[in-house]
Amino acid sequence: MAINKETIQRLVAVQQQDAVLDGLQKEIDRIPREIAALQAGLESAKARVAEAKAKTMGFEKKKKEKELELASKEEAIRKHTMELNQVKTNDAFKALQHQIDEAKAAGSQIETEILETMEGIDRGRQEEKAAAAELKAAEDKAKGEISVLEKQLAEVKAKFDGQKEVRDEAASVVPSDMLRIYDHARKRGKPDAIVPVDGGNCSACRINLAPQMIVEVTKAKALVVCESCQRILYKPEPAAKAA
Helix, strand or coil, X not given: CCCXXXXXXXHHHHHHXXXXXXXXXXXXXXXXXXXXXXXXXXXXXXXXXXXXXXXXXXXXXXXXXXXXXXXXXXXXXHHHHHHHCCCCCHHHHHHHHHHHHHHHHHHHHHHHXXXXXXXXXXXXXXXXXXXXXXXXXXXXXXXXXXXXXXXXXXXXXXXXHHXXXXXXXXXXXXXXXHHHHHHHHHHCCCCCCEEEEECCEECCCCCECCHHHHHHHHHCCCCEECCCCCCEEEXXXXXXXXX
């Protein structure tokens, strides 16, 4: 591949464009996560509403069951009371009276449980109302935030597409073999695939470079790769002195 200082600088320019793309890609990746987090928060709020409803329904079901139990006890009391007038012996009378007393005691306990259950229904409805209000507030807030995030995402994607065109144009004048080595380094998790020599060291991994390698980097006649981190090395142009 034909390499000179100009082609090296072109590759550095590609990396600068890639750095911008990397930043935009992070935004593209971040925004959906934030949207998902907001949606997850809404699902949690919906779950709290459903839980409160289920709790209320549980109390209502229990109330109906207790009311049936109470009706059964009241029917037993009515039946045994009628039977009192028909018994012939004192023992039979006492037995029926005992059953009546037991039914009345059980009925009284059931009435207490019904009252407690009704209190539970009231608490459940209050919790349900509060949870529904929280959900409404969360939905209103999330709707606005998600709308903003979706707009941001569309804008960032548009910027990314425009930046990608700039990057591809910059890459089009770089030798393909050089780009292949550069892209390979980036795919291995090294966004700074081409780095300057810093004194006698690789500026990325800080390994001390052999003098001959530094000479080759300075000549810029061949592609020089750091033996330690596998990044492409280049010699930065000296800054122009003010007149």
